[in-house]
Amino acid sequence: MPDAALHDEAGSKRERILDAALELFAERGYHGTAVPLVASAAGVGAGTIYRYFESKQGLVNELFRREKRAVTGHVLGSFPFAAPPRAQFHYFFERIVDWARTHPSSFQFLEHHHHQPYLDDASRALESEVTEYALNFVRMLKAAKIARDADDHLFLVVVWGAIVRLMREAWSGRLELTDTLLAQAEDACWDAIEAG
């Protein structure tokens, strides 16, 4: 009796639904994706989705949190908190870009659903929590007089805006992410941060 396999299947059915939803929500958006479409992409019946998730909104929120935790883990999991600031920034940039390249749907999904009205309190709280990490990094840079004297949020806006746009252009084929280009992008972002 494949007992382990059994539990795997049960677990994997839930995962399969989340995986299919990730692809579809990333590509077509929340309102543009029908639940039965998610079901058939996941290879399950439409009703099965409602055994694992309360509603379409519940599904998108659980997915949001799964993906947010995954990126965060990827970046912070082995973050070199003791390294020099520029090296820390390099690590951050590299890890984020690495995630976006290896998990494009996840990146696009998170970006697309950022602060949407159907996200619930738990999802919003998770978003704030992650932002707080970035703000602490900025505060450290400012305290060390490395970053220019500007609003804390400005740095996030500039760097995150650039990264997101970079990925979108790359993903749509309008830009090729060579190592050279990525190094240039990282430098440009750092120079936007650094004190004049």
Add this chain to the structure above:
Amino acid sequence: MPDAALHDEAGSKRERILDAALELFAERGYHGTAVPLVASAAGVGAGTIYRYFESKQGLVNELFRREKRAVTGHVLGSFPFAAPPRAQFHYFFERIVDWARTHPSSFQFLEHHHHQPYLDDASRALESEVTEYALNFVRMLKAAKIARDADDHLFLVVVWGAIVRLMREAWSGRLELTDTLLAQAEDACWDAIEAG
């Protein structure tokens, strides 16, 4: 004989539909906005929309082009092509931010619908045309050795990404757009462009 008034009314009805669609599409997205909702917001019957526009998709495309032309006119209408590069950049930044602040729905709508699959060839062509202006500016900066040596598109990615994000944060109340902050943002963007 209120001949002029008659034509005004007819013209303004079409405009009212576009105006209502702009607000709703900007706020709720394309798939999240029902046509009858646009109709009632415009104060017309649902059927009337189909007198002026072929379909929901036709409406969103005509709106996209109207708004794209409007921003472009706002920025390029009196652009100081003869000014020094940094002054040109300042003008560009100021005008874009001014548009985003005075026409938030327009800015948000354009950003939200950027490269969406329901945009038609005419809308896409207009998008490319506008991008070409920006690329020419970048090429000039590079030829003059003012901009760092990097992919042309990188500059658009960084600057435009930052501006879009800035506006989104401001619009959602997470950031206040003071003159100081905007000046800091402009400087940060310029430093991301400028040769090291």
Add this chain to the structure above:
DNA sequence: ATAGCCGGAATGAATGTTCATTCCAATCTC
């Protein structure tokens, strides 16, 4: 001048479709 007609613009109820969600007979699992 005015009653009555005309044609295009406007309407919103009706239509057929698609959606999120529910339900239950069939199928698993132990």
Add this chain to the structure above:
DNA sequence: GAGATTGGAATGAACATTCATTCCGGCTAT
């Protein structure tokens, strides 16, 4: 065989679009 799980048909709400009808300003006939 009891209990849980499943797929997918069924359901009702909401959607984009259509169309038979109404409305209204100007024109004609008298």
